[in-house]
Amino acid sequence: MxxxxxxxxxxxxxxxxxxxxxxxxxxxxxxxxxxxxxxxxxxxxxxxxxxxxxxxxxxxxxxxxxxxxxxxxxxxxxxxxxxxxxxIKMYGKQYAVKLFRGRSWLEHCMSSGLLQTIGFSKNCLGSIKVYGDGAWVMYEEPNYRGRMYIVERGNYCSFMEWQAENPNIQSSVGWSTISKPLNPAAWL
The missing domain is CATH 2.60.20.10 (Crystallins)
Structure with missing residues (x-):
């Protein structure tokens, strides 16, 4: 298996x-x-x-x-x-994501309850690139709330490719085979 x-x-x-x-x-x-x-x-x-x-x-x-x-x-x-x-396809221990908005982008490898606190000034994403070993859970609202979307290793050129209704993402959590559970609300 x-x-x-x-x-x-x-x-x-x-x-x-x-x-x-x-x-x-x-x-x-x-x-x-x-x-x-x-x-x-x-x-x-x-x-x-x-x-x-x-x-x-x-x-x-x-x-x-x-x-x-x-x-x-x-x-x-x-x-x-x-x-x-x-x-959910998990490959190992390391994971990272690049979030794009127009020509600007932010790369991070840690969970964030509010993307604005790590330098992403707007919550409207143009595209996402997931690389490394894990997957990411993107949330429409701060503090891991609202609709969630899983993005696994790969490129997502628009919000429709990650099955979202709109490009608004305000928090995210990375997850690999050794991470905490995917439900960040349980961590608080």
Whole structure:
């Protein structure tokens, strides 16, 4: 098993009841596997997973780390819609990101509850380049709040490529195979 393959089990009912769907790699449409687009509980057996409330890796994103999630409120969802998922690709220990706004850019490798405090004067990003070993979680609001977006190693030329509704990003957290959990609110 590679570093970023794993296993996750989705259940139709709360507390791991009802029909289930076991996934061990990218799954672009739960309905193709006979599972309706509803998940009320999830058991993540290995690695972290990026889940989407619509098929084809579209819609609201949710990060699910190893462990048990007995109801959809545990992963901060507003409803039980779930349509696709994929493991988050983690390569090792080092990670960095370049944030671009027009011709100016900022490179950083530490989490930031407010990007303005590390020198990025505007919250409107033009593009992102993620390099190194880890992934980044970008948040629309300061202090790791609001809609979140995962960006893995690669280039993202516009906010649409990281599945955002707009280019506003105000906080970010880097994550590698040895980092703290992806939920920074738990760190405070």
């Amino acid at each position: 590679s570093q970023y393959s794993g296993k996750v089990v989705f259940y139709e009912g709360q507390c791991f009841t009802g029909r289930k769907l076991e996934v061990s790699g990218d799954c672009d449409n739960f309905q193709d596997h006979g599972f309706m687009n509803r998940a009320n509980s999830i058991r993540v057996e290995s690695v972290a997973w990026l889940c989407f409330d619509h098929p084809d890796f579209k819609g609201q994103q949710y990060i699910l780390e190893k462990g048990e999630h007995p109801d959809f409120q545990r992963w901060n969802a507003h409803n039980d819609h779930m349509g696709s998922c994929k493991p």
